[in-house]
Amino acid sequence: MNPRAPLLAACIALAPLHALAVQLMSAPVAIANPQENTSLVSRLNALDNRPGLSADYSFRISSQHPGVVGQKITRAQHTYKGLRVFGSETVVVTNTSGDIVSVAAADRRPGLTPSAVTPSGIATPSPPPPDQLTPNLSSDDAIARAVQAVAATGATHRWTPSAELLIYPVMKTVRTSSAANKPDDQLNAMDVEEVVDRYALAYLVQLRMALGSKLIYYDVVVDARNGDIINKWPTLQTVIGSGNSQYNGVVPISTSATSGGFQMLDSARGTGGKYGGMAITNANHSSPNNPDPGSIYTNSSNTWGDGLQYNGGSTTNANGQTAAVNALWGLMNTYDTNKNVLGWQSLDGNNTATYIAAHVGTSYDNAFYDDSCHCMYIGDGNSFYSLGAIDVIGHEMSHGVTASTADLIYAGESGGLNESNSDIGGEMVEAYARNGGTGSSVPASGNDWMMGKEISKSGEPLRWMYKPSKDGSSPDAWSANLKNMDVHYSSGPNNRMFYFLSQGSKADSGSDYYSPYLTKTPAAMSGIGNDKAYRIWFKALTTKFTSSTNYADARNKVLQAAQELYGATSKEAIAVQRAYAAINVGADIDEAGDGGGGGGEAVEQVVNGGFESGTTGWSGSTGVIGSHSGQAPYEGTRYAWMGGNGRRSTETLTQRVQIPATASSAQLSFALHIDTAETSNTVYDTLTVSLRAASGSLLTTLATYTNLTPAAGYQIRSFDLLPYKGQQVTLSFVMREDRSKQTSFVLDKVNLLTR
Template identity: 80%
Template sequence: MNLRTALLTACLALAAWPAVAAQLMSAPVAVATPQESAGLVARLTALDARQGLTNDYSFRISSQHPGVTGQKITRAQHTYKGLRVLGSESVVVTNAAGDIVSVSVADRRPGLTPQASTPGGAPPAPPLPTGADLTPTIGTDEAIRIAVQAIAPGGTHRWPPTAELLIYPVMKTVRTAAAGDKPEEQLNALDLQEVVDRYQLSYLVQLRMAQDSKLIYYDVVVSARDGAIIAQWPALQTVVGSGNSQYNGVVPISTSATASGFQMLDSARGSGGKFGGMAITNADHSSPNNPDPGAIYTNSSNTWGDGQQYNGGSTTNANGQTAAVNALWGLMNTYDTNRNVLGWQSLDGNNTATYIAAHVGTSYDNAFYDDSCRCMYIGDGNSFTSLGAIDVIGHEMSHGVTAATADLIYSGESGGLNESNSDIGGEMVEAYARNGGTGSVVPAAGNDWMMGKEISRSGEPLRWMYKPHKDGSSPDAWSTSLKNLDVHYSSGPNNRMFYFLSQGSKADPASDYYSAYLTRTPAAMTGIGNDKAYRIWFKALTTKFTSATNYADARNKVLLAAQELYGATSKEAIAVQRAYAAINVGADIDEEGGGGGDGEAVERVTNGGFETGVTGWSGATGVIGAHSGQSAYEGTRFAWLGGNGRRSTEMLTQQVQIPATASSAQLSFALHIDSAETTRSTAYDTLVVALRSASGTAIATLATYSNLAPAAGYQTRSFDLLPYKGQTVTLSFAMREDRSRQTSFVLDKVSLLTR
């Protein structure tokens, strides 16, 4: 055993996520003190310093919310020379002691190159901005004026406009080396990667305006050098378009007593906020271009509404109350779904109360979530009926959850994922509510997988989650043009992914539930149900997604969430891979048991967790043990390759057999990389994962990892080895370090499951 170089991470508790699917989110977390925030920034900066980054690079804490019990999630924006780099951030999970458990990163900082896991990788990073590049020539007022002139010159400000000076990474899409010659129509989402083309000093101008009975909410990126508009995207998150509820019959609603009767204030759900609890207010036809939420609904008795569509008369009589009943029942069930199933309290996880204002405008065909007030507004409809249906409420309130967590940029693929998260939330709330609104799981059925069907006068929903293209505009699968669509349409493929993940697919090409991208066995993938699908998705959203997450990144992070909850080779993790493959994001794989229970999984790796020492392994077996300075992914032992800080090579191997009759063969392992190297461009230290023949001849290189991809915690990796069925192969993990500055490749939980 070589003496390891002292590491900063030796004092960090880089614990693995326990594979327990029923974990609940913590109770609301206290906002960090300035000292606590500074301490976390210092630790993140120290990790950067190990990679040779100067004090030009730092972090800015942007939000905090609960993680699973005993953990906190902090979002840290990346800064360069004191300026935020838009879309570049770290999602940091810490335990009760403040130790870093895991970090999910989207790194777009100047001078840093995206790291590919295989040769051929990303192109060089653009040059660092100079001092002149970071000196604005226009001020904030001028930037706001330019943005207003471009978006709504005749509009009025509903909320004061803001302009933040920052560094805007102008992105471009490049092909991976393996996809260089692929025809455009054959490209998969994982064949492309987004890299920084150039940096521009810019203002992010946020306009929250109104004009001609319309709310005009836009984020506009204005060059701070010449005033040119670089990018813009809408920021208003809409659906587009015992009480007697309109859609659900007689439903129980939670109200509060007053001196003269009752009010629609639910003090049992949420605290603080504008009204001190969850509330429904009467906007009483307040103009949609500057709606006033009005006062909380009151009534002399505790029986509300007549269950009928609003007829245009009084907003306070029984008919006018029905829209408020719809809203309160929807708000209660949205709160209860996330609280009882996930432990997540209200929109922000910290139990801050929200409210919904009913009767906005006159015959207003919209409902929207406004993050400026963290509230929702509902119109009475014209082409639609009242927009307070259960899935619409769940959809809009889920925008609030997104705003409090990943804050997905409302444009391109990230905007589509933002909308998709709300559609997913709407459907899960509908399933929960339709089955009585109680219990700790999302019921397996009850939702219709059609967004807004109840509010449609024609019976046609806004969106079909299982077959998005039925609306004529939403694609069923990812393509290179997806990022150019309106976010309500670019949400389509991910909606379909979630449907397949929950409900499975069909093998009949004529079916709406069929995907031609599912080419492995069985042709009809098996779903894992609403409850597990929602837990996986919510974990990825809250602990891994960043504001710039696209479809390829989402697939990898949803898969990681499934592996952490249920295991690296679990049926749930396989279902995630198949569901994303069904929308052309990643490759399809064979299902465990062929989908029909006709075979048991067999573990082909001996002692893959290293808990029985060197059993089964050959080569530099001295790297196996319970060494101080690193921690195991599971159990107490692991294999620590590297970490020597001098020229060295270490290899671990194990011979395995893949039966000729195998229908699936999945290799997986957990890998943690940390490094003292200071470069961000040269791979000095590497770990090559390969297959070799019995004689030692290389058959295939599965991946190459290096000092360029350190991470604060284990990452799980998986590979399809079915092409090698009928062969006896040797798994090889070969580490090489150069003459100085250590890189550690810590390996655990190696598994090869065949069926």
């Protein structure tokens, strides 16, 4: 190893970790062309070379949206023999040169190892044999069966029904071996797992229908061989249930000049879409079973509304305009919250404009988001006041964000998380709007943690986030029955988790803010505030969640997001673990303890991950380990300085680690600082992080970092290694420099914490 030749940037004081949290999402991304998609699929196939994989297994690009500046997030569905495997997918983060930065996945593909055996020792069933991959039913037959199954005979189709032929994993819940003898009422979410019981060739039928005054939106899974209904779930995403705003007084609204006056078209927020910008339209009592959004609101002056509940008369006079004022102010603040705080533009991150139609139906007690048009409809209310309150708008628009990213299946635990994300979004938009609707952070207060309180004539909100059970139906904590509940109720525990993460809890057992599951010290956990809690949650949703994410998976991925943003042992990572423990998902830990792993029973599998004991535990180019004046450590005094030579060179560090077969979580994390003298927009120098089997064969490449991704200070990288439980694997860091201009990859604080 030659003496290092670092840039001046290498000597800059380390950026505080909290600065990493204010990284913004990048501008709208260019959607990859077919050739780029083919290239990415090829790279994914090359990375995913586990035993059992063959040419029958591949990937299908489903969506793309921005990551943080310089990154793109791509969602790739898993396929088997050309058919999508439902709920099985990979989330890939790539940098500007197309290198894979991180990967998260939900793998339900048949016949794979090492993920073929669960912690309970249950083998994944085989896929349907080739002679059972030909359907006996046509797509039209499947649609007819689905219509019959949801009792929609005589209904009309609002949107053309679709029927996708796919492989459907029929799931079942099993206990982990460590929880085999636990009483049912003592089970924790980490004590059970969802495993594949069998695979079926099936049609996923999507129905968007109307019958009378009732909307019938359902996804139905129909067995393609015999026509049986395997599963079905409703998909209509509802709340249940200077202008003069009804709820917020006089508010500024962004309109556009038009011939003879003004219109509610906000051209400063969003582009394209149906109206070319964010718009509020007048549905003018159009039937909710087949609503016509109508035309954009217009007015001769730029003063709108009278601030009063709609009286049932004209929808275009001052009183009728008030519902539109509510809607536009809510839409503006939803857009601004996510863009100004996170950098996320509109619902899809790509700044595509949406619209809200006011005055749907007559005395209609509902508001709903319709993903077929990426828009929202608002009723005037009967038992409720007009449903255009700020948290309701934020809630419904957040459904659009979910649909564009994780696309959480609207049933079971994933459906509860889908609804919870919308409640979280509604509360954060409310906090932002109530404090002026400006700034780059979510204010610490301003929201009431009660969903829909303003629209309630009784004063009772639809949901209490801090104690969901106050509504009489929502649970406060996870239980095995959660997956069987309506998604508006199964959202309750995660809502409470987010409240605790932001605001903390109380130790008084008689308090609405108390959790009996917080058994460590202190009994009252500390919150980290709205801003940090929302950043962590949003990062997990957009870069890690898959459509089938459940509560246990969400806990692990939210923890990874916190570790990446704030550090493996940060107070924020500790708060995530305690907040989930408070709802019976994972074990509680002491607040002053280490926050890097899977709970109070975390075990470190890496020897000398901070390099303070020199070369102990490490093999390869161990001369890179030490302490030098040109670089600062993440913590302690030593680190591994890979690269920085300014000449053609290769350096490696490896360590063999064991991931216990009984592990319920396995989190790899490390601190990495990159600086470079390269100036071209070309990859010259790389650091590849991978796992290898005991035989030496490549299991997977976790990430590749390059000279194109330098940063002042360390960044925390984390990966879920649970798919490799029961194996002894070699953790490998390989640095390659070209013939000139140094790039330094400085590594510290390598942890593999298992529970």
